[in-house]
Amino acid sequence: MAPTVLVHGSGAIGSIYVYLLIKAGFSVTAVCRSNHDAAKANGFLIDSEKYGNNLRAHPKIVRTSAEAAQQGGVFDYIIVTSKAIPEDKTSELIAPAVTEGRTCIALFQNGVGIEEEFAERFPHNPLLSVVVYLPSTQIEPAHMRMGNFEMLQIGSFPASAYKEKVGVKQAADTFVEMLQKAGSNAKWFDDVQEMRWRKLMLNASWNPVCALSLSRDVAFLASAPDADREVGALMMEVVHIAQALGYSSVNEETQVEQLKRAKDRVGGEGIEPSMLVDALNGRRMEVETILGNAVRTGRKAGVAVPKLELLYALAKALDESMLYRQPGQSLKGTETRAERGKTNAS
Structure with missing residues (x-):
């Protein structure tokens, strides 16, 4: 059967x-x-x-x-x-x-x-x-x-x-x-976790970068002379965490290959990562599992991840705006504090 x-x-x-x-x-x-x-x-x-x-x-x-x-x-x-x-x-x-x-x-x-x-x-x-x-x-x-x-x-x-x-x-x-x-x-x-960290090189870099810039990967690469270097640096912070965990196949060579794939798409329409699609449609994003868990793992392993920490804070704020913001208005701060108060009270 x-x-x-x-x-x-x-x-x-x-x-x-x-x-x-x-x-x-x-x-x-x-x-x-x-x-x-x-x-x-x-x-x-x-x-x-x-x-x-x-x-x-x-x-x-x-x-x-x-x-x-x-x-x-x-x-x-x-x-x-x-x-x-x-x-x-x-x-x-x-x-x-x-x-x-x-x-x-x-x-x-x-x-x-x-x-x-x-x-x-x-x-x-x-x-x-x-x-x-x-x-x-x-x-x-x-x-x-x-x-x-x-x-x-x-x-x-x-x-x-x-x-x-x-x-x-x-x-x-x-x-x-x-x-x-x-x-x-x-x-x-x-041990599939090593493969998860390999993919996280893409997810933790391109997903928030494209969502925050409202741009596909190739559009972001064309936005500033050092755009590719910044994405590469984000990927390398993921590499450093993975290496600290013992995942040797997540390395600088892999990072270069992953970044090259995006560069090779220049001239085309580029790719819309899932966070960008969510941002365009006003939906919640996978901020904690893609960025938050990586940042926390890095801190626990004693790995400095300043760029990922900044992206995490920015993406978290964007995600909360998706949840609480009224159309045409910015978040004032009272919305999120009130919601957290309800959660703490319960």
Whole structure:
């Protein structure tokens, strides 16, 4: 019997894996929020340079994981593709659909330090950490436009769980096999955290830089003579943290390669990182998991990260303005203090 899969967060990323898994014959339920009505009526429409155009996927559509459970859903896997925002308490949102000891939870999310929330909430379930490389945008509700590249880097959390925790190896091996069968370039890593820090070189530099400047990467590079040097310096602070943690493949050579990829795009339209898309649409951003956790890890390791600290403060302020600011007005400061007062009181 084919595994049952719940995709929590069926937007630009999640919908692609909904399509691939359905194509491979798996039973898929998709949790949708803003695109619920469109997906419920017509399914997902995907135009992809890699997989083809005018692709349709018709999973079972629900608004919440609780609804999926109430309808009798028992899931072998839950794929979490929603944004990694601590205040959302995503572990609680998926809890109704988690069967203790059975459901394997796979986190398709950005940043570092994202796994602890789920490990604490579900100590008896296999937990996989997944680094996603997939250029995809939701151009209208339930309609995705995807580029020509896709790759997943997968590992258990913690890394030792693959060999030491009952059920993790079988769940992980099956998960990788089913994604490969579906057409994903999925790869297993004994310690995927090193891959998370490699990707963080991109996320912690380009995401906030583009969001704060409201510019794509190539536009920012063209904005000032030293723009590339500043981005490179941000990447190097991530390198220094990763090296302090023992991740030797995150190094200056890798940093040069990553920066060169953006430089090679000069002359084209550039890329819109997720934080820029969120800023343009007035949505919350993954500030804590991309910047905050990196800054805190750097401080704990005794690594100086002044540029990341500045970006963290600026991005945090921008994120709060998304949450509290009234149209056409700046934040006065009373809004955030009042909200924090409510939180402290509760």
